[in-house]
Amino acid sequence: xxxxxxxxxxxxxxxxxxxxxxxxxxxxxxxxxxxxxxxxxxxxxxxxxxxxxxxxxxxxxxxxxxxxxx
Amino acid sequence: xxxxxxxxxxxxxxxxxxxxxxxxxxxxxxxxxxxxxxxxxxxxxxxxxxxxxxxxxxxxxxxxxxxxxxxxxxxxxxxxxxxxxxxxxxxxxxxxxxxxxxxxxxxxxxxxxxxxxxxxxxxxxxxxxxxxxxxxxxxxxxxxxxxxxxxxxx
Numbered sequence: 001x002x003x004x005x006x007x008x009x010x011x012x013x014x015x016x017x018x019x020x021x022x023x024x025x026x027x028x029x030x031x032x033x034x035x036x037x038x039x040x041x042x043x044x045x046x047x048x049x050x051x052x053x054x055x056x057x058x059x060x061x062x063x064x065x066x067x068x069x070x
Numbered sequence: 071x072x073x074x075x076x077x078x079x080x081x082x083x084x085x086x087x088x089x090x091x092x093x094x095x096x097x098x099x100x101x102x103x104x105x106x107x108x109x110x111x112x113x114x115x116x117x118x119x120x121x122x123x124x125x126x127x128x129x130x131x132x133x134x135x136x137x138x139x140x141x142x143x144x145x146x147x148x149x150x151x152x153x154x155x156x157x158x159x160x161x162x163x164x165x166x167x168x169x170x171x172x173x174x175x176x177x178x179x180x181x182x183x184x185x186x187x188x189x190x191x192x193x194x195x196x197x198x199x200x201x202x203x204x205x206x207x208x209x210x211x212x213x214x215x216x217x218x219x220x221x222x223x224x
Contacts, residue, residue, distance in 0.1 A: 045128035047191065062125060062193075066211030069122070069129075069153060069194025070108055070165050070185055 008055075015041055016051035018061065033063075040064050075137035075149040079129050081156045084166050093148045093168050100147050100170045102177035106185060108165035110158045117206070118199045122155040122164065125193035129153070136187040140169070143183065144176040151184055153194065186218045 012018050019039075023030045033039060041048045042062040043055065055061070076093070078084075086105060094100055110120050137151050148170040158164055165188070169180035190211070198206025 042125070042128060042193070045125070045131055062128070064125070064193060065195065065208070067190060067193055068196045068209045068211055069124070069192050070189035 015053040073141050077134045078152045084152045089150050089168050093150050093170055097147055102171050102174040104169045104177035104181045106167040106181050110160050110162050112160040118201045119157050119159045121157050121197040123195045124155045128193050132192040136184050140180040140183045144180040146171050146180045189215045
């Protein structure tokens, strides 16, 4: 899995804000994040699907495709 | 006494008999042992191997959560769940579930329940390695796997 360390602007308060920010980062980001129901989100290793989820205490945020284990 | 599952996410292979023996060694009240082994198939001659990626930490945590929930829901006497990662050749093991219970239905259901949740909610991804050497694709999630979850929602 790939990763990057970002200092988020204080304006980014929720998962929805972060996705809006991600979409603004370039064409590829915009393409991926327009599929809101496909991109899975985990905050500190717990699944999150509420766009209003508060990120103020979050340390690690993961975006990933649908899982295909087993 | 609270029963906790044995959960392992690892590179190395597992041994079915060893895992069953370990799980049943101290069980005098177990009447049913169900195991499921997921194996890498060749997709009708196309595949050489699968490469499994996972999200370390979260993968173990999610499997443990579903395993613990199965123990409580089906009153299991023991449960082992092992999921491998890395490159897995056709015919090799990917995943193992062993469920031990008083009666067969609980053991079948417990193993089935953990597999259903693991397939759709534990962070693992499979990439194909094709026999002809060309670059395979990431395996797509299946709708059937998502609908399999619905039977447990009651």
